[in-house]
Amino acid sequence: MDQKEVSGISFQIDFSQPLYEQILNQIRSAIVRGEIGLGEKIPSVRELARGLHINPNTVMRAYQELERDGLTEKRRGQGTFVTSSSKRVEAFRMEVAKEQIHTFIEQMKNLGLTWENVRAYIDQLLDDDKGGENP
Amino acid sequence: MDQKEVSGISFQIDFSQPLYEQILNQIRSAIVRGEIGLGEKIPSVRELARGLHINPNTVMRAYQELERDGLTEKRRGQGTFVTSSSKRVEAFRMEVAKEQIHTFIEQMKNLGLTWENVRAYIDQLLDDDKGGENP
DNA sequence: TAAGTGTATTATATCACTTAATACACCTAA
DNA sequence: TTAGGTGTATTAAGTGATATAATACACTTA
Structure with missing residues (x-):
């Protein structure tokens, strides 16, 4: 339905699933398929929230799950990065x-x-x- | 988790999905695999609700969906039956x-x-x- | 008639999801 | 140092799906 691009990552959002799950899945997919390289930065919580017109808390939830997966690492004050491993x-x-x-x-x-x-x-x-x- | 048998149909219910979806899927599966024969009667709304210790309205919701699928037919005053087709x-x-x-x-x-x-x-x-x- | 069918209605409760408004500690660039 | 960007935590509120509860009605069968 809704097709948007934020920091070089494309998102398509609909109402069939929770927002945070869609964000989670699409970033997972982008990492796993190499569309976002190892060690690369992903959009900040606020930036992605702004880009998708949703609440930062919702993005946060997706980002926390990404880190539990071991796919991302946070650096205080800098942002969130794809793991180098x-x-x-x-x-x-x-x-x-x-x-x-x-x-x-x-x-x-x-x-x-x-x-x-x-x-x-x-x-x-x-x-x-x-x-x-x-x- | 919870394994029960009602009128010869076995149900296993957990908390990972809505109740009505689990009932729906398990009866669908039983019909499609021939475990319930064509034209055969399935438990009444109240009987299944009693057997699974859940609310009749919840069973109703599953049964309505089964009929929308074309898998069952209701007969007034008699019960719900698997299609003969x-x-x-x-x-x-x-x-x-x-x-x-x-x-x-x-x-x-x-x-x-x-x-x-x-x-x-x-x-x-x-x-x-x-x-x-x-x- | 009595008991069993499917169905509809209304009310209530709970929970997941989402938004909103803040606040704090940290880092970096001007 | 300061201003603005990071992630994060907290509290509050609203919405919708799910489920229960209590009834009621029309129909069928024994």
């Missing part, structure tokens, strides 16, 4: 991946679908994509 | 499956993982299971 980022990436994969497998099990069915479906789906239907 | 159940199954698969693909994309990685991981995961570690 590629190991930590990688560890987090794998942790979340495992969790999401297991949840997905459980979902497919609940629908009575076999992994063979699902795999075939996705294989075909991605082959079609390569076919060039979407620019 | 296997087509409807199948349509619902595929609709939900597609939705969950696309969400999953999006998640993996956000983590910067390729489908090849994910597929290999799950393949190995399920092979290990067959190996007989879990009874």
Whole structure:
């Protein structure tokens, strides 16, 4: 719905989830995918709040969770920075991946679908994509 | 956490999600997997509420959603029954499956993982299971 | 008729989320 | 030193989703 850019990081905010979770997920994703480099600074709490027209407390909540994940470090008076440890980022990436994969497998099990069915479906789906239907 | 059985349907309730969603999902799953047969009766609103020690209104909310899904039909004065149309159940199954698969693909994309990685991981995961570690 | 169905209504309580207004300690640049 | 930027903590308030409670009604079946 709402597409905005703050300090080179793009955010899209809607009303389907809590704001702090959307911010959290999108910064996580940007770090994990390398769109924000190791050791790089991320927007200050107030700056991001201003940029997204939301309350600083809401941004704070997302930032505290980021630090619990080990993805960021704060420096007093300076700001918040992505960790310099590629190991930590990688560890987090794998942790979340495992969790999401297991949840997905459980979902497919609940629908009575076999992994063979699902795999075939996705294989075909991605082959079609390569076919060039979407620019 | 809490494991209970009501009219041959087993429910496990915790506090991680709204009650009505858990009831909804677990009855959906039971229908889709054939654990409740086509045309079969499901517990009455009051009976399920009594069995799970929750409010009838909460069960109602789940039951209304089930009917919107096309998975159940109500008969005045008699109760709520699973649809007799296997087509409807199948349509619902595929609709939900597609939705969950696309969400999953999006998640993996956000983590910067390729489908090849994910597929290999799950393949190995399920092979290990067959190996007989879990009874 | 009595008891069981689904359904609707109104009221209340709780909790998560969000905003708002401050305040404090720290760092940095002018 | 000062001014303005950092993260952080606190207190208060409002909103909406969730859940409970107590009733009531129309319908069906035994």
